[in-house]
Amino acid sequence: MxxxxxxxxxxxxxxxxxxxxxxxxxxxxxxxxxxxxxxxAHTCRRKETLTSRGSTSYACSFPECKGKELLPVICPQCQKHFCLIHRHQSDHQCEKLEVAKPRMAVTKELVQKIVESKEGQKPKGRRGAKNSETAAKVALMKLKQQAVGDKGLPQSERIYFQVYLPKESKDSCKPMFFCSKWSVGKVVDYAASLASLKNSNNVLSAKKLRLCHPLTGEAFQMDDALQSLLTFSDTPLYNGGNVILEYLENDLDLHLKLVNMKLLENSSFEALSSRLCVETGESRILGRIESYSCKMAGDDKHMFKQFCQEGEPHVLEALSPPQSTSTISPNQLAKSSEDGENPLSDKCCRKTIFYLITTLNESFRPDYDFSAARAHEFSREPSLNWVVNAVNSSLFSAVGEDFNSLGPELWNSIDQEINLQSCDIYSYNPDLDSDPFGEEGSLWSFNYFFYNKKLKRIVFFTCRSVSGLSGYGLGSMDNELDMELDDDEEEMDGFTEDRFPRALCV
The missing domain is CATH 4.10.1110.10 (AN1-like Zinc finger)
Incomplete structure (x- = not known):
């Protein structure tokens, strides 16, 4: 082998x-x-021959560019070398760059149709209850959890109300439910027993306890069936709505009066209000300036006494800090504190609060009732300059150069009507949950009161900006239904019991 x-x-x-x-x-x-x-180890005779490479550079292919790179920067589309500045397709105008096609063409066409359909329509009210029926539906959910009544009544026969009680009662209001088959007289007797009220309806000379409509103030007939009140054609009651239980002098005086301010005619304000309602394309501005007299007649004095049932007219109530205090420096705050003035804690007498609330009621009636507003929802502005700058800034950002001519005319007209240097300036700034001025698409808003005590007059300046692309003012029935459903949900989330309207009684 x-x-x-x-x-x-x-x-x-x-x-x-x-x-x-x-x-x-x-x-x-x-x-x-x-x-x-x-x-x-073996003393290799052949050495590694190092290939001497020259410094290779890659010139940019973009015309008139002399830039070079040590490493290749290649466009994945056209396969050409470029410098770092022209490496993107848009930078070197790539021949294979895809041109962006028009997007959302159908949507843009639809938006344009919506905008055209809104032209010429009256602006809708601010957010909050669209009407009494919608507000009652939202309130009914709350009332069913808190209302008191005869628990033996079938659910199908129960009618729920927020009953506002007379000033003699310990509580201002109380949720109750009654039988739909009862008469108004039985409802009054049963409500009086639940609220522990004195009921002397069987005595001829005594004050009569009556059930009254929350908006008109009209007292219902005692023999009317409760179910019939829900079917009134003009001003019906709603299951979950409000009613007022009040003592009246006699059967002839069966009507409660609502507080009204006297609107003063001013042609310059009317012209300015018209010019403040403009559409800028991206948004629409809705502004209004009005002048009201604070002089009270005989009936108004009785209404004011009713308003002051919780305190004397000259009792001071705390206001909220003005929004402009966010711009005050710490040094200014310290100086104000040393002088005995606290800009973060202002006060106002109930009589002035009465004027502010009645101004709101008159300006926005019959859509809204601000009788339940409280002092903490108002603020006293620290100076006229702050207010002027805030208004000018908001309107100039919305209107643009057109405000340069409108601004001086606006403030000159207000000054001639109210004498700005002698005014106390207040603003209405409710919280977000109970803000009746908010709405979907709202960008900003302000509500200023210029109050001159000597003239007994208030100039009310309100303005807001609404996005032009929001669902505000849609005309189609489908969009209206969607907005109503959305508003119902918002109202249910932001519902507070003391925001319900209440008439002021004589």
Whole structure:
């Protein structure tokens, strides 16, 4: 059997060791053992020839660009070299750059149709209850959890009301439910027992306890069925709505009167109000300036006494800090504190609050009732300059250069009507949950009262900006239904019991 030729001898003369797993040198092509496999160990004669490379650079392919890069920057579309400045397709005007196609063409066309359909329509009311029926539906959910009444009544026969009680009562209002088959007289007797009220309807000379309509103030007939009151054609009651329980002098005086301010005619204010209602494309501005007299007649004085049932007319009530105090520096605050003035805690007498609330009622009637507003929802502005700057800034940002001519005319007309230097300036700033001035798409709003005590007059300046792309003012029935459902949810979230309207009684 022939001897197997396995392994090779190391080519180092001093070694000549046979290695079964020899190593081949890739430079000198020699065979070596494990010990001499390195080039230094077997003194390899052939050295590695280093290829001297020149400094390669890549010129930019963009015309008139002399930039170069050490590393290739290749456009994945046109496969050309570019510098870092022109590496993007849009930067080097790539020949294979895809032109952006018009997007949302159908949507833009639909939006344009919506905008055109809204032209010429009357602006809708502010957010809050769209009408009494919608407000009652929202309130009904709350009333069912809190109302008191005869628990033996079937659910199908129950009618829920927020009953506003006379000033003699400990509580201002109380949720109750009654049977729809009862007469008004039985409802009055049962409500009086639940509220622990004195009921002397069977005495001829005594004051009569009557159930009255919350909006008109009209007293219902005692023999009317409660169910019939829900079907009045003009001003019906609603399940979950409000009613007023009040003592009246006699059966001939069965009508409660609501507080009204006297609107003073002013042709310049009417012209300015018309110019303040504009559409800028991105938004629409809705502004109004009105002047009211604070002089009270005989009936108004009785109404004011009714308003002041919780305190004397000259009792001071705390107002909320003005929104402009966020711009006051700490040094100014410290200086005001040393002088005995606290800009963050202002006060106002109840008589002034009465004027502000009645101004709101007159300006926004019959859509809204602010009789339940409280002092903390108003603020006294620190100075005329702050108010002027705030109004000018808001209107200039919305109207633009057109306000340069409108602004001086606006403030000059207000000054001639009310004498601004002699005015106390108040603002109405309710919280977000109960804000009747908010609405979907609302960008900003302000409500200022310029009150001159000597003239006994108030100039009310209200303005708001609404986004032009919002659902505000849609004319189609489908969009109206969607907005009503959305408003119902918002009203349910922001509902507070004391925001319900209440008439002021004589």
């Amino acid at each position: 022939a001897e197997l030729d396995i392994g090779k001898h190391c080519q180092v003369e001093s070694c000549n060791l046979k290695d079964f797993l020899p190593f081949d040198c890739e430079f000198c092509s020699g065979v070596y053992c494990l010990e001499h496999r390195n080039r230094d």
